[in-house]
Amino acid sequence: MQTAQKIAVVGSGLVGTLLAIYLKKLGHTVHVYDRSPDIRNVEFSGRSINLVMSKRGWKTLEDIGLDEEIRNIGIPVDKRGIHLQDGSYITQNYGKEGEAIFSLSRGILNRKMIDLAEKSGVKFFFNQKIWDVTLSSATLHVGETERGEWTEIKFDKVFGADGAFSRIRHRMQRQSMFDYSQEFMKIGYKELHIPANPDGTHKIDKNSLHIWPRGEFMLMGLSNLDGSFTCTLFMPFEGENSFEQLQDEKSLVAFFATYFPDTVAVIPDLVEDFFKNPTSYLVKMKCYPWTYKDKLALIGDAAHAIVPFYGQGMNAGFEDITILNDLIGQYGDDWQMIFTEYEKSRKPNADAIAELAERNFNEMSAKTADENFLLQKKIEKWFSDKYPEKWLPLYSRVTFSLQPYAEALAIGEYQNQIMQEVLKIENIAEIWDSQFVENKILDLIK
Amino acid sequence: MQTAQKIAVVGSGLVGTLLAIYLKKLGHTVHVYDRSPDIRNVEFSGRSINLVMSKRGWKTLEDIGLDEEIRNIGIPVDKRGIHLQDGSYITQNYGKEGEAIFSLSRGILNRKMIDLAEKSGVKFFFNQKIWDVTLSSATLHVGETERGEWTEIKFDKVFGADGAFSRIRHRMQRQSMFDYSQEFMKIGYKELHIPANPDGTHKIDKNSLHIWPRGEFMLMGLSNLDGSFTCTLFMPFEGENSFEQLQDEKSLVAFFATYFPDTVAVIPDLVEDFFKNPTSYLVKMKCYPWTYKDKLALIGDAAHAIVPFYGQGMNAGFEDITILNDLIGQYGDDWQMIFTEYEKSRKPNADAIAELAERNFNEMSAKTADENFLLQKKIEKWFSDKYPEKWLPLYSRVTFSLQPYAEALAIGEYQNQIMQEVLKIENIAEIWDSQFVENKILDLIK
Incomplete structure (x- = not known):
C-alpha cells in the first residue's frame, strides 16, 4: 500500500477522470481541476468524433470493475462497412468471430465517468483555470485570467491530464532538456449527423464503422445509443476537394451528391450542420520527459496527442493508467521510480501508436477502396x-x-x-x- | 521606397542588430529591445563558441557597407588543423587558395555592431523584458516580471530576433496551425581557453580551426585577435567519456592527458575554467509559419535554431536579412507579400542547413580522424x-x-x-x- 497523498489531477476528460478513480481507490485524496464547466451541465460541442473502446481501454476499466457500466452505453462494432463511390457496399470484419470495438459518444462516456468518480469520493473543481504549476512543490496556480490574481494550491503530486494543449506541460516545456513537437495536419474535420428513424432504430447498420473512402478525403460514421450516427468528414483544408472549396450551400450539396450519393437520404441536416459546426484541427504532439522528479506526471493526450485514425487515443491514455498502476503496485511509495519507469516504458509505445495512427488515415481513406x-x-x-x-x-x-x-x-x-x-x-x-x-x-x- | 514605419526589433544579438541597421537605412524608425543589459557594459559569459563568418554573412555586411569594419576584428581561417590522438597533426584546406572563413569573438562582434547601429540612428532599449506580444496590433508587453505590471508599446511591425527561446514565437506557438519542435542534443559543450604568449602571439597556428576529433566527443579551438583561442569541448552529458564522468580535478586532468595530450601545455587554466564555466546545452528548433499577417516576422535563431557544427547559425540569420531586403526591394509597401515570400523562400533552406549542421558533428568529431x-x-x-x-x-x-x-x-x-x-x-x-x-x-x- 502507498502512503496517502494529496493529489491533483488537472483535466476532467476521460483519462483524468479514470486516473482519479484509480488514485482514489489507492487511498489518496484526489482533486480534479478543469478550466471548463461541468460537462454534465452543458451541450455537446458539435466538434467531437465518436470514440471506440478496444481491448486496452477495456482492460483498464475491468481492472477497477467499471467495464460493465460502460459496456451498457456502447454499441459493439465488428466490421468496417465500406461505401464505394460506384454505389457498392462491402464489409470487412475487424477481427475474429465475437471480436468488436465499441462505439461510444464522448459526451455520454465522459459524463458517466465523472458520475462514477464522484461516487467513489473524487472531488471535482470545475471552471478553475490552472495557468501555471510550480514543478518543485507541485503547486497549482489558479485564477480567472492569465494576467489576473492567482491562488496557489499546494499538492503532493500533480497529474497533467489536460490534453494536447496542456498548461501543465507548458511549464515543463520551458525547462532545459525538454523535447517537444507539435504539428498540425493538413486535414481537418467536421462533425455531421445521421438522425435515428422515427421508431428509434438506426438508418444504417449500427454494428459497422461506416467509411466512404475517397482517397484524399473520407466520411466516417459511428452509431450512437439513441439510433443516430455521429459522422465525421475528414478533408484537406486547402486544394481540390477541400474545406476551402465548400463555402456555400450549392457547392456543398453538389459535392455530397457527387462523392457521397447514398448519404443524401440519411443526412437531412447536411447544410445546417456543415455551416454551424466548426471545422476542427488535428494536431500531433510529442514530448519528453513526461515527469518531473517525484512531483508531477503527464498522462494521455497531454503526453502524446495522436491523430484519431486508429481509434486508439483514449485506449492509449487508459493504458498509461494501467502501466502506472502496475508500477505503483511494484514500487509503492517510491514515486520517483514509478514516474521514471512509467515514462521510459510508455514513450516508445506512444511514439509507435502515433506512427500507426497517422498511417491509418491512408488505409481508411484510400486503401479500403x-x-x-x-x-x-x-x-x-x-x-x-x-x-x-x-x-x-x-x-x-x-x-x-x-x-x-x-x-x-x-x-x-x-x-x-x-x-x-x-x-x-x-x-x-x-x-x-x-x-x-x-x-x-x-x-x-x- | 517604402513608407516609413515604426518598427520594433526584439533582440540585440547579431541578427537583430544587423536587421535594425538595414531597416533604419530604409527610412524606418527602429527600436531594438533586449531583456539583458547592454553587452558593451558586461563581461562575456564564459559560454560562447567563437563564430565563423563565411560568404553568406559577408554578403549581408557588404550590401550595407559594413564588411571592412568587421573584417578588421576577425582572423582568416583557411584550413582545419587536425590533432590526432597519436600525436600527429594534419591540415585540410577549406576551399581554394585565398578562400577562408573568419574567426570572430561573439562579444566583440556584437558590441561592434551595436555601436554601428547606434551610429546609424537605431535606438536601443536594454533591460526591457518583453513578456508577450499582441500579434494583430504589433504591440509589445514590457515589464519587470512576468506576473507584474506591464506597459504596452504599439508598433507598425515587430521582428522577433530574440533567439532560440524567443518570447515572440512563444505567442505565435499558441495559435492553431503553428508547427513547432524543439529537441535538446545529448551533447553539451564547455568553453575553455588557450591564452596568448607573453608577446601577444598565438600559441598555435591562428589561421587554422583546430580540432581534436575523438569520435563521440571533440575539442575545438578558434583564434581571437588578442592572441588567445576560445576552445570548446563538445561531449555527451552521460555515458563513457561524458561530462557526468568529469566531476573532479583528478578525472579531468587524467582525461585531458589521455585524449588531448598536446593541449596540456597550452591550456594552463583547464581545471579552473572547466569547473567555473557552465556546461551548456545545444537545442535544435524548427517552426512554421514565421510571420503573422503583415505585422510580425521571426528571424535568425528565433525562426530556426541549429547546432553550431557547420559554423552557419549566424550566416543563415544574416542571409535571412538579405532575402528579406531583396523582397522589400521587390514588393515595397506590400508587407504581407514580403513576409509570405520570405517565409516560403527561407523555410526549406533553414531546414536544409539544420540537417547539414547536425550531420557535421559526425564529420568533425569522427570522420576527420x-x-x-x-x-x-x-x-x-x-x-x-x-x-x-x-x-x-x-x-x-x-x-x-x-x-x-x-x-x-x-x-x-x-x-x-x-x-x-x-x-x-x-x-x-x-x-x-x-x-x-x-x-x-x-x-x-x-
Missing part, C-alpha cells in the same frame, strides 16, 4: 484463421491484444513485407486460398 | 581543381557560395553517392589522382 488491399486483408484473415499462433494481423494486435504498440508496429512491418511478396504471386486473386499460397507464407515466415 | 574520409576530401579537391565547373564540394557550396542551402544539400548527397562509388575502386588510395579515376568520375557525373 483498393482491390489489392482488400485481397491482402482477405489472405491475412484466411491464413490467420488457419494458423492463429503464427499470424495475428496488425489491426488485431493493436486493437484486440495488449501487446505493446512498439512491438505491434515492428511485427506489422515484417508481416507487411511478407504480404507484399505474396501479392506478387501470379494469379494471386484467383489462387489466394490455395495450398500453394499457404505453403508460400509458411515458407516466408520461417 | 578517418583515412577514407580524408582520402575522399583529397580526391574531391583534386577533381574540383581540375574541373571547377563540374564539381564544387559540399563544404564550399555551403561556406563559399550563395547557393540556397536546400540545393547544396541535394547536390551534396548526389556527389557523396558518386564518391562512395569512387572509393570502391581497387587500390584507390594509391591511384586516386590517376587518369583512370578522373575518367571514372567524369563518367559517373554524366
Whole structure:
C-alpha cells in the first residue's frame, strides 16, 4: 500500500477522470481541476468524433470493475462497412468471430465517468483555470485570467491530464532538456449527423464503422445509443476537394451528391450542420520527459496527442493508467521510480501508436477502396484463421491484444513485407486460398 | 521606397542588430529591445563558441557597407588543423587558395555592431523584458516580471530576433496551425581557453580551426585577435567519456592527458575554467509559419535554431536579412507579400542547413580522424581543381557560395553517392589522382 497523498489531477476528460478513480481507490485524496464547466451541465460541442473502446481501454476499466457500466452505453462494432463511390457496399470484419470495438459518444462516456468518480469520493473543481504549476512543490496556480490574481494550491503530486494543449506541460516545456513537437495536419474535420428513424432504430447498420473512402478525403460514421450516427468528414483544408472549396450551400450539396450519393437520404441536416459546426484541427504532439522528479506526471493526450485514425487515443491514455498502476503496485511509495519507469516504458509505445495512427488515415481513406488491399486483408484473415499462433494481423494486435504498440508496429512491418511478396504471386486473386499460397507464407515466415 | 514605419526589433544579438541597421537605412524608425543589459557594459559569459563568418554573412555586411569594419576584428581561417590522438597533426584546406572563413569573438562582434547601429540612428532599449506580444496590433508587453505590471508599446511591425527561446514565437506557438519542435542534443559543450604568449602571439597556428576529433566527443579551438583561442569541448552529458564522468580535478586532468595530450601545455587554466564555466546545452528548433499577417516576422535563431557544427547559425540569420531586403526591394509597401515570400523562400533552406549542421558533428568529431574520409576530401579537391565547373564540394557550396542551402544539400548527397562509388575502386588510395579515376568520375557525373 502507498502512503496517502494529496493529489491533483488537472483535466476532467476521460483519462483524468479514470486516473482519479484509480488514485482514489489507492487511498489518496484526489482533486480534479478543469478550466471548463461541468460537462454534465452543458451541450455537446458539435466538434467531437465518436470514440471506440478496444481491448486496452477495456482492460483498464475491468481492472477497477467499471467495464460493465460502460459496456451498457456502447454499441459493439465488428466490421468496417465500406461505401464505394460506384454505389457498392462491402464489409470487412475487424477481427475474429465475437471480436468488436465499441462505439461510444464522448459526451455520454465522459459524463458517466465523472458520475462514477464522484461516487467513489473524487472531488471535482470545475471552471478553475490552472495557468501555471510550480514543478518543485507541485503547486497549482489558479485564477480567472492569465494576467489576473492567482491562488496557489499546494499538492503532493500533480497529474497533467489536460490534453494536447496542456498548461501543465507548458511549464515543463520551458525547462532545459525538454523535447517537444507539435504539428498540425493538413486535414481537418467536421462533425455531421445521421438522425435515428422515427421508431428509434438506426438508418444504417449500427454494428459497422461506416467509411466512404475517397482517397484524399473520407466520411466516417459511428452509431450512437439513441439510433443516430455521429459522422465525421475528414478533408484537406486547402486544394481540390477541400474545406476551402465548400463555402456555400450549392457547392456543398453538389459535392455530397457527387462523392457521397447514398448519404443524401440519411443526412437531412447536411447544410445546417456543415455551416454551424466548426471545422476542427488535428494536431500531433510529442514530448519528453513526461515527469518531473517525484512531483508531477503527464498522462494521455497531454503526453502524446495522436491523430484519431486508429481509434486508439483514449485506449492509449487508459493504458498509461494501467502501466502506472502496475508500477505503483511494484514500487509503492517510491514515486520517483514509478514516474521514471512509467515514462521510459510508455514513450516508445506512444511514439509507435502515433506512427500507426497517422498511417491509418491512408488505409481508411484510400486503401479500403483498393482491390489489392482488400485481397491482402482477405489472405491475412484466411491464413490467420488457419494458423492463429503464427499470424495475428496488425489491426488485431493493436486493437484486440495488449501487446505493446512498439512491438505491434515492428511485427506489422515484417508481416507487411511478407504480404507484399505474396501479392506478387501470379494469379494471386484467383489462387489466394490455395495450398500453394499457404505453403508460400509458411515458407516466408520461417 | 517604402513608407516609413515604426518598427520594433526584439533582440540585440547579431541578427537583430544587423536587421535594425538595414531597416533604419530604409527610412524606418527602429527600436531594438533586449531583456539583458547592454553587452558593451558586461563581461562575456564564459559560454560562447567563437563564430565563423563565411560568404553568406559577408554578403549581408557588404550590401550595407559594413564588411571592412568587421573584417578588421576577425582572423582568416583557411584550413582545419587536425590533432590526432597519436600525436600527429594534419591540415585540410577549406576551399581554394585565398578562400577562408573568419574567426570572430561573439562579444566583440556584437558590441561592434551595436555601436554601428547606434551610429546609424537605431535606438536601443536594454533591460526591457518583453513578456508577450499582441500579434494583430504589433504591440509589445514590457515589464519587470512576468506576473507584474506591464506597459504596452504599439508598433507598425515587430521582428522577433530574440533567439532560440524567443518570447515572440512563444505567442505565435499558441495559435492553431503553428508547427513547432524543439529537441535538446545529448551533447553539451564547455568553453575553455588557450591564452596568448607573453608577446601577444598565438600559441598555435591562428589561421587554422583546430580540432581534436575523438569520435563521440571533440575539442575545438578558434583564434581571437588578442592572441588567445576560445576552445570548446563538445561531449555527451552521460555515458563513457561524458561530462557526468568529469566531476573532479583528478578525472579531468587524467582525461585531458589521455585524449588531448598536446593541449596540456597550452591550456594552463583547464581545471579552473572547466569547473567555473557552465556546461551548456545545444537545442535544435524548427517552426512554421514565421510571420503573422503583415505585422510580425521571426528571424535568425528565433525562426530556426541549429547546432553550431557547420559554423552557419549566424550566416543563415544574416542571409535571412538579405532575402528579406531583396523582397522589400521587390514588393515595397506590400508587407504581407514580403513576409509570405520570405517565409516560403527561407523555410526549406533553414531546414536544409539544420540537417547539414547536425550531420557535421559526425564529420568533425569522427570522420576527420578517418583515412577514407580524408582520402575522399583529397580526391574531391583534386577533381574540383581540375574541373571547377563540374564539381564544387559540399563544404564550399555551403561556406563559399550563395547557393540556397536546400540545393547544396541535394547536390551534396548526389556527389557523396558518386564518391562512395569512387572509393570502391581497387587500390584507390594509391591511384586516386590517376587518369583512370578522373575518367571514372567524369563518367559517373554524366
